[in-house]
Amino acid sequence: MAGAGYRTWSATEVVTAANVQTYLMDQVCLVFADVTARNAITASEGMICYLKSIDQVQTYNGSAWVSVTSVLTGDVLTEDSTNLRVGVNESSPGAALHVEVKAGTTDQLVRLYARTGAEHDADLSFALDNGTGETYTIGIDDSDSDAFKISDGAALGTNDRMVIASSGAMTVAGGITTNITGNASGSSGSCTGLAATATALATGRTIGGTSFNGTANIVPGTITVADTTDTSCSVALFESATGDLAPKSDGGLTYNAGTGTLTATALAGPLTGNVTGNASGSSGSCTGNAATATNSTTVTVADTTDTSCSVAVFESATGSLGAKTDGGLTYNAGTGTLTATALAGPLTGNVTGNASGSSGSCTGNSATATVGTTVTVADTTDTSCSVGLFESATGNLGAKSDGGLTYNAGTGTLTATAFAGPLTGNVTGNASGTALTVTQAAQSAITSTGTLTGVTVSGTATIGVAVGQAVDLDRKTDNYTLVLADAGKVIEMNKGTAVNLTIPPNSSVAFPVGTQIVIVQLGAGQVTVVEGSGVTTRSDGDKAKIKTQYSSCVLIKHETNEWYILGNLAA
Numbered sequence: 001m002a003g004a005g006y007r008t009w010s011a012t013e014v015v016t017a018a019n020v021q022t023y024l025m026d027q028v029c030l031v032f033a034d035v036t037a038r039n040a041i042t043a044s045e046g047m048i049c050y051l052k053s054i055d056q057v058q059t060y061n062g063s064a065w066v067s068v069t070s071v072l073t074g075d076v077l078t079e080d081s082t083n084l085r086v087g088v089n090e091s092s093p094g095a096a097l098h099v100e101v102k103a104g105t106t107d108q109l110v111r112l113y114a115r116t117g118a119e120h121d122a123d124l125s126f127a128l129d130n131g132t133g134e135t136y137t138i139g140i141d142d143s144d145s146d147a148f149k150i151s152d153g154a155a156l157g158t159n160d161r162m163v164i165a166s167s168g169a170m171t172v173a174g175g176i177t178t179n180i181t182g183n184a185s186g187s188s189g190s191c192t193g194l195a196a197t198a199t200a201l202a203t204g205r206t207i208g209g210t211s212f213n214g215t216a217n218i219v220p221g222t223i224t225v226a227d228t229t230d231t232s233c234s235v236a237l238f239e240s241a242t243g244d245l246a247p248k249s250d251g252g253l254t255y256n257a258g259t260g261t262l263t264a265t266a267l268a269g270p271l272t273g274n275v276t277g278n279a280s281g282s283s284g285s286c287t288g289n290a291a292t293a294t295n296s297t298t299v300t301v302a303d304t305t306d307t308s309c310s311v312a313v314f315e316s317a318t319g320s321l322g323a324k325t326d327g328g329l330t331y332n333a334g335t336g337t338l339t340a341t342a343l344a345g346p347l348t349g350n351v352t353g354n355a356s357g358s359s360g361s362c363t364g365n366s367a368t369a370t371v372g373t374t375v376t377v378a379d380t381t382d383t384s385c386s387v388g389l390f391e392s393a394t395g396n397l398g399a400k401s402d403g404g405l406t407y408n409a410g411t412g413t414l415t416a417t418a419f420a421g422p423l424t425g426n427v428t429g430n431a432s433g434t435a436l437t438v439t440q441a442a443q444s445a446i447t448s449t450g451t452l453t454g455v456t457v458s459g460t461a462t463i464g465v466a467v468g469q470a471v472d473l474d475r476k477t478d479n480y481t482l483v484l485a486d487a488g489k490v491i492e493m494n495k496g497t498a499v500n501l502t503i504p505p506n507s508s509v510a511f512p513v514g515t516q517i518v519i520v521q522l523g524a525g526q527v528t529v530v531e532g533s534g535v536t537t538r539s540d541g542d543k544a545k546i547k548t549q550y551s552s553c554v555l556i557k558h559e560t561n562e563w564y565i566l567g568n569l570a571a
Contacts (some may be wrong), residue, residue, distance in 0.1 A: 029057070033396065054084070112139075121154050198426075231258040265315050265392040284492065307334040383410040411475075476501075481532070482517065482555075490518040493546075495525040503537070506560045515557040519567075521546040529553070529565055536562045544570035 004022045009015075026046065033231070034036040034053040045062035056079075057068045067079040078087040087093030090100040101109055112124055125139020141149050141156040164169045203259035204213035212218050233256070253263045299476055310325035327339045384409070386401035406419045464530040474493040482491075493499050500517055521527045525547040531537055537544060538558070544565060546553055551571035553567025 048404065054387060088301040118188070125156055127154060135566075228257045231256050233257055274347075304333045307332050309333055311338075370441040380409045383408050385409055387414075411473075471518075476521075482511075485519055487511055487515045488517070490520060492520045493525075493527045494522040496523055497525040497529065499523070499525045500528050500530045502532050503535050503555065503563055505534040507534070508532070511557050513557050514561065517555045518552060519546065519555065520552040521549055524549055526570075534561050537565050538562065539565035539569060541569075541571060543571050545570045 001126075004027065007019075007023055030038075030041075030047065030049040032049055032051055034051065038051060038058075041102055043065070045060055047060045048068070049058050049060075049065070050056070050059060058065045059068050060066075070303060073252075078091050078093065079085070080087070080093055083093075085093040085095065086097055090097040090098045099109060103108065112126065115473075123139060123142050125137050125141075127135055129135045135152075137151045137154060137156050139149065139156055141147050144157060144163075147166065148163040148164040149160050150158050151162055160171075162301050167170075175465045179192045199215065201212075201214045204211055206212070207218055210218050229268060231551040233254065235253045235255055236247040237249055238245045238247060249431050254263050255261070256263070287453055309330065311331050312323040313326055313329065314321045314323065326355075330339050331337070332339070354357075367475070385406065387400055387405045387407050388399040389405070390397040390399065406415050407413070408415070425570070429456075472489045473492060474486065474489050475494050476499075477494050480493070481501045481504055482489070489502065519527060519529070529537060529544045529546075531544075547568045547570040551568035552567060556566065558564050558565040
C-alpha cells in the first residue's frame with residue numbers, strides 16, 4: 001500500500017508483487033521531459049511526477065495533474081502551473097505573483113528584509129525589467145546613507161532618477177516639469193525663475209483697456225464694447241453718477257438693437273423723436289410735428305382675408321374721434337359676411353336668421369314667406385341633447401334651450417334641476433316640494449306602491465327595492481366621483497384604459513348610512529375604487545380594484561366616512 005515508507009532489503013529476499021506495487025509503483029516519483037510525455041501514461045490517483053520543462057513537482061488527484069508545494073500547504077502558497085502563476089493567500093492567482101491580505105490587517109503587504117550582520121550589509125532592492133533592456137532598480141542604497149532610490153539600470157546609484165534621503169528631502173533628476181497642486185512648504189532657496197520671489201506678473205496684460213501686472217487692483221477707466229443687432233437687450237445701469245461701480249440692469253428698461261427702439265414704462269424730461277403710446281405731462285418743450293400736429297383726414301388701409309374681423313365704430317358722425325369696436329358687429333373677410341345682432345333700414349341680399357320691420361323692399365321668398373306650422377325633425381342617438389324651449393305657449397317664436405334641461409337620446413333620460421306637478425315613472429335623485437313628507441317614525445316600511453300623501457321623512461330611512469324592480473343604470477366613460485343621486489344605482493364604468501371611481505367624504509356628499517351602490521366594469525379598463533379625503537374603505541385583503549371586465553362590486557356605507565367594498569376584487 002502507499003505510504004509504506006522506506007524498506008531495507010536483505011540479500012536473497014524474495015520481492016513479491018505487493019512489494020513492487022507498494023514500494024515501487026506507489027512511492028516512486030516519475031520523471032518526464034514535458035507535459036506531452038506525462039500525458040502519454042495512464043495515471044492513477046496519488047501518483048507523483050517531476051516535469052523537467054518547468055522544474056515542477058506534480059501529483060495526480062484522480063482527474064488532473066496539479067502542482068505540489070513541498071514546503072507550504074493550503075492557501076498560504078499556491079501555484080497555477082498552467083499559467084505559471086504563484087499565489088500567496090490566494091488559491092486562484094490572477095497575476096504572475098498574486099498576494100492577498102486579510103481584510104482589516106495592519107501587517108505589511110510585502111517586506112524585503114536583510115538579516116543583520118556584516119555579510120548582509122548591502123543594498124536592499126528589486127528590479128523592474130521589461131525584457132527589452134529597459135531596467136529600473138528600486139530600493140535602499142546602503143552605500144549612500146541608506147537613501148531610498150529609483151535608479152536607471154540594474155544597480156542603485158548608477159543613474160539615480162529620484163532620491164529620498166533619511167531626512168525626508170527629495171531630489172528629482174531633471175526637476176519637476178509638470179504643474180504642482182496643493183501647498184508646498186520649506187525653503188524656496190533652490191527655486192528658479194519668479195516662483196521664489198514673484199510679486200507681479202512677468203508680463204503685464206491689458207484688461208478692458210487697463211494695464212494689469214498683479215501689483216494693484218483694476219479700476220477700469222474705459223470699457224471696450226461691440227455693436228450688436230440683438231432684438232432684445234438690457235440697458236446697463238449704475239447706482240451713482242461716478243465711482244467704481246458694477247453695471248446692473250432692470251426689466252423695465254430694454255433696447256431693441258434691430259429696430260433702434262428704447263422701451264421704458266415711463267419717460268421724464270425733454271424728448272426728441274417719434275413717440276408711440278400715450279404721453280403725459282407738459283408739451284411746452286415739444287418740437288417737430290408733435291407740437292403742431294393736426295388730426296388726420298385720411299387713413300391708409302389694406303385689404304384683408306381674415307375670417308374674423310372687428311368693425312370700426314365711432315361715438316358720433318363727425319369730429320376727432322378714436323376708433324372703437326363692439327363684439328356684436330363682426331365681419332368675415334373670407335366670406336364677405338357682416339354679422340350683427342339686429343339690422344334696421346333697407347336690406348339687399350340674402351338674410352339668415354330673423355328679420356323684423358317692413359318687407360316692402362324684400363325680394364324672393366322673403367317677401368311672401370309665411371310662418372311655418374310644421375318643422376321637419378330627424379331621430380337622434382346623441383347622448384347629450386338640448387331641449388327646445390319657447391317663451392310662450394303660442395305665437396311666432398324662436399326656439400331656445402337651457403343648460404338645466406337636457407335629454408340623453410341614448411338612454412331616453414330627461415334631466416332637469418327640478419320637477420313640478422304630477423310625475424309618473426321612476427325618479428332618481430332627490431325630490432323636494434309638498435308632494436311627499438315621509439318620516440321614518442310614521443311609516444317604518446312601505447310594502448306596496450301607490451301615492452304617498454302626508455308622509456314625512458326625517459333622519460335616516462332605508463327604502464328597499466322589491467325583487468324584480470328595475471334599477472337605474474348609469475354609464476360613465478371616464479374617471480368619476482359619486483354624487484347623492486347615485487344611491488341605489490348601478491354604475492357602469494366603460495373605458496378602454498384604467499379608470500378611477502372616487503368615494504367622496506361625507507362633508508361633500510352626505511350619503512345615508514346603509515347606502516348601496518353597484519359598480520360594474522363594463523369596459524376593458526380596470527376600475528379602481530379611490531378613497532376621497534377622510535374616507536376609509538374595508539375589503540378582503542384591502543383590495544380596491546375590480547378583478548376583470550364584466551366583474552362587479554358593491555359599495556355599502558357603514559359609517560359616516562367608512563364604506564364596505566364587496567365583490568370580485570383584485571389587489
